[in-house]
Amino acid sequence: MDDRSTTVRELMDLVLRFSRERDWEQFHHPKDLGICLAIEVGEVLEHFRFRTDAAIRGDLEDPDRRRAMAHEMADCLWALLRLADVCGIDLAGALEEKIALAAEKYPVEQSSGRADKYTAYVRSGEEDETGEESSEKN
Amino acid sequence: MDDRSTTVRELMDLVLRFSRERDWEQFHHPKDLGICLAIEVGEVLEHFRFRTDAAIRGDLEDPDRRRAMAHEMADCLWALLRLADVCGIDLAGALEEKIALAAEKYPVEQSSGRADKYTAYVRSGEEDETGEESSEKN
Amino acid sequence: MDDRSTTVRELMDLVLRFSRERDWEQFHHPKDLGICLAIEVGEVLEHFRFRTDAAIRGDLEDPDRRRAMAHEMADCLWALLRLADVCGIDLAGALEEKIALAAEKYPVEQSSGRADKYTAYVRSGEEDETGEESSEKN
Amino acid sequence: MDDRSTTVRELMDLVLRFSRERDWEQFHHPKDLGICLAIEVGEVLEHFRFRTDAAIRGDLEDPDRRRAMAHEMADCLWALLRLADVCGIDLAGALEEKIALAAEKYPVEQSSGRADKYTAYVRSGEEDETGEESSEKN
Numbered sequence: 350m351d352d353r354s355t356t357v358r359e360l361m362d363l364v365l366r367f368s369r370e371r372d373w374e375q376f377h378h379p380k381d382l383g384i385c386l387a388i389e390v391g392e393v394l395e396h397f398r399f400r401t402d403a404a405i406r407g408d409l410e411d412p413d414r415r416r417a418m419a420h421e422m423a424d425c426l427w428a429l430l431r432l433a434d435v436c437g438i439d440l441a442g443a444l445e446e447k448i449a450l451a452a453e454k455y456p457v458e459q460s461s462g463r464a465d466k467y468t469a470y471v472r473s474g475e476e477d478e479t480g481e482e483s484s485e486k487n
Numbered sequence: 488m489d490d491r492s493t494t495v496r497e498l499m500d501l502v503l504r505f506s507r508e509r510d511w512e513q514f515h516h517p518k519d520l521g522i523c524l525a526i527e528v529g530e531v532l533e534h535f536r537f538r539t540d541a542a543i544r545g546d547l548e549d550p551d552r553r554r555a556m557a558h559e560m561a562d563c564l565w566a567l568l569r570l571a572d573v574c575g576i577d578l579a580g581a582l583e584e585k586i587a588l589a590a591e592k593y594p595v596e597q598s599s600g601r602a603d604k605y606t607a608y609v610r611s612g613e614e615d616e617t618g619e620e621s622s623e624k625n
Numbered sequence: 626m627d628d629r630s631t632t633v634r635e636l637m638d639l640v641l642r643f644s645r646e647r648d649w650e651q652f653h654h655p656k657d658l659g660i661c662l663a664i665e666v667g668e669v670l671e672h673f674r675f676r677t678d679a680a681i682r683g684d685l686e687d688p689d690r691r692r693a694m695a696h697e698m699a700d701c702l703w704a705l706l707r708l709a710d711v712c713g714i715d716l717a718g719a720l721e722e723k724i725a726l727a728a729e730k731y732p733v734e735q736s737s738g739r740a741d742k743y744t745a746y747v748r749s750g751e752e753d754e755t756g757e758e759s760s761e762k763n
Numbered sequence: 764m765d766d767r768s769t770t771v772r773e774l775m776d777l778v779l780r781f782s783r784e785r786d787w788e789q790f791h792h793p794k795d796l797g798i799c800l801a802i803e804v805g806e807v808l809e810h811f812r813f814r815t816d817a818a819i820r821g822d823l824e825d826p827d828r829r830r831a832m833a834h835e836m837a838d839c840l841w842a843l844l845r846l847a848d849v850c851g852i853d854l855a856g857a858l859e860e861k862i863a864l865a866a867e868k869y870p871v872e873q874s875s876g877r878a879d880k881y882t883a884y885v886r887s888g889e890e891d892e893t894g895e896e897s898s899e900k901n
Contacts, residue, residue, distance in 0.1 A: 352495040355579040367586055368654025370598040371593060376675045379543050380535040380794075384674045386563065387528050387801045393570075394525065397518040398660045399652045399878035405517050409574055420588075422571050423581035425524065429567065429617060432531075433560050436547055441493040442559035448505055450558075455509060462510040464813035514813045522812045525663045527711075529805020536798045537740035537790045600673035628767040628775060631855040643862055647869060648876040655819050656811040662839065669846075670801065673794040681793050685850055696864075698847050701800065701855035705843065708807075708810050709836050712823055717769040719837035724781055726834075731785060738786040 357441050361430045368431065382432035389424040396421065495579050500569045504568065520570035527562040534559065633717050637706045644707065658708035665700040674695065771855050775844045790810065796846035803838040810835065 350359075368374050396418050397405060402425040433440045454467040463469075506512050534556050535543060548551040571578045577614075592605040601607075626635075637658050644650050655687055684690040709716045730743040739745075764773075782788050810832050811819055822828040847854045868881040877883075 350579040350583040352499060352577050352579045356492065356494050357490040357498070360495070360579060360582060363582070363586060367589065370595050371598045373598075373602070375600070377597065377603045378540040379547075380538070380540060380798075381675050383528070383532050383535050384670050384794075384798065384801075387525075387532065387798075388667040388670050388674065390521070390525050390528050391664040394521050394660050394664050394667075397521050397661075398664065400518070401506060402516040402518055411511060411516075415574075415576070418574065419571075419576045419578075419581035420585050422567065422574075422576060423585040425563075425567055426578055426582055429560065429563055433557075435749050436556065436560075438553070438557045438560060439490050440560060440564055441488040441498060443557035444501070444564055445488040447503060447558050447561040447565065449530075451505065452508065457508050460509045460511075462513070464511070464514045484548045518660075519813050522656075522660065522663075522808050526805040526808050528811065529802040529808075532798050532802050532805075536802065537795050626855040627818070628771040628853050628855045630770065632768065632770050633774070636771070636855060636858060637766060639862060643865065646871050647874045649874075649878070650874070652878045654816040655823075656800065656814070656816055659804070659808050659811050660860055663801075663808065666797070666801050666804050670797050673797050676794070678792040678794060685793075691850075691852070692851065695852045695854075695857035696861050697848075698843065698850075698852060698854060699861040701839075701843055702854050702858055703861065705836065709833075712829075712836075714829070714833045714836060715766050716840050717764040717766045717872060719776060719833035720774060720777070720840055721764040723834050723837040723841065724777060727781065728888050729772040736785045736787075738789070740787070740790045 357430075360426070361434045364427050364430050365434060374435075377431055377435050379432060379436055382435065385428040386425060386432060389421065389428050393418070393425060394419040436448055495568075498564070500574050502565050502568050503572060512573075515569055515573050517570060517574055520573065522541055523566040524563060524570060527559065529565050530557070531559040568587060633706075636702070637710050640703050640706050641710060650711075653707055653711050655708060655712055658704055658711065662701060662704040662708060665697065665704050669694070669697040669701060771844075774840070775848045778841050778844050779848060788849075791845055791849050793846060793850055796842055796849065800839060800842040800846060803842050807832070807835040807839060815879065 368377060459470050506515060597608050644653060672684065735746050782791065873884050
């Protein structure tokens with residue numbers, strides 16, 4: 350399997366099958382899977398703690414460290430796929446929607462080369478009325 | 488776009504293009520993207536705080552709440568895709584590897600219907616020698 | 626040491642001394658300490674994953690599990706104390722301030738017995754103008 | 764209130780009183796409070812995302828930003844104090860214990876000026892037999 354040839358649904362089915370074979374679906378409530386995700390993100394972050402960006406780049410050259418990092422990221426994906434699946438949410442569709450919303454909030458000409466939040470250059474009154482916290486700044 | 492027809496790489500490219508158009512790649516260090524991921528997970532969790540599993544199921548029936556949750560999960564995916572991409576990590580391949588390792592740690596006959604960690608039924612001495620924290624229990 | 630007789634500053638000094646003795650202050654940037662905090666919270670959450678509230682209550686009766694949970698919470702406090710200390714922030718003063726703000730947002734008569742966010746009962750237009758995300762709902 | 768004159772228990776009582784006045788104790792299960800803590804940590808991290816250590820130092824000179832950061836840290840403390848309180852855990856005692864354990868794992872002469880985990884300089888076989896994940900590296 351690789352990212353070029355594998356669909357999101359194929360990965361969802363892979364982790365679903367793993368759970369079904371073990372009769373684990375009964376434990377997979379959204380709240381618990383959200384907690385799983387937070388735990389796995391903590392384990393990704395262990396690789397970055399007290400490391401400079403340059404040191405992390407170096408770690409990625411080391412096959413063992415690189416593999417350990419890849420596995421922690423895979424665990425995050427695992428939890429996220431199960432979470433979306435038990436909620437019946439289509440991740441690709443949701444991401445496409447979110448990108449479209451972000452493109453409105455961060456027009457290219459205003460946001461170019463700026464890492465601050467869109468609220469820094471939105472004129473007062475233009476704030477999106479949903480009150481939804483904008484966090485698509487990735 | 489939907490999960491059945493979209494590959495992981497297509498989603499990675501979608502978020503990469505968004506960043507390139509805004510000249511944001513310069514900010515996308517692994518450490519910062521790991522931080523992004525933790526922030527987005529916190530926003531997913533806001534939907535679960537003080538809610539029973541039954542109440543969350545009910546929330547998912549409400550189109551606005553469902554959409555808000557889908558968007559927060561999409562933000563997590565966004566951060567994770569950028570993180571893997573800047574690290575040059577193939578997520579599908581890493582997940583397939585991790586599943587294979589988890590299948591060894593959680594044999595069907597021993598783990599069936601049990602939510603505890605594999606260390607609960609591994610005999611002492613059989614502990615995997617990598618010392619890698621097992622967190623694939625999703 | 627116990628909670629009744631120990632001040633926040635005494636605990637801050639305890640962890641500061643530990644770091645100084647090991648010449649670790651050089652690593653203690655706010656960003657890294659924030660990452661530490663996220664990691665430690667993940668380790669607290671490991672004790673709650675796939676557990677009902679009743680099961681967690683039971684775990685707290687078991688001395689070993691209780692001690693393990695206490696230690697993970699202590700790790701969170703450790704990271705938070707170092708973070709506040711390197712930032713020169715007085716935690717007790719900040720908490721007192723935050724409680725006063727929360728008391729305005731959550732008037733007793735309106736919020737009594739309700740777990741939802743203050744925004745659910747604030748009339749439109751009364752929203753606090755700071756735009757500060759309210760998250761004191763603990 | 765300030766860190767020098769305020770005990771941990773006084774702060775615990777402050778947040779307990781706030782909850783009692785609003786009849787919120789019914790919502791304060793350990794699992795939900797752990798989730799609260801993860802959410803609040805995410806909000807602290809928002810201040811560090813895409814910022815260099817130097818930029819964060821600068822932000823701390825700005826009174827408004829500094830206050831916003833202090834409030835997010837206070838929210839973390841709030842969640843942690845409620846969590847420990849509902850679990851009946853004495854945080855100061857737990858921290859003192861954890862520091863003593865960490866002092867054994869990180870002897871001054873071996874750990875001085877090193878940011879890596881104790882497992883990097885523990886000889887094989889000396890690994891602590893509790894299997895407890897060491898995360899006191901703050």
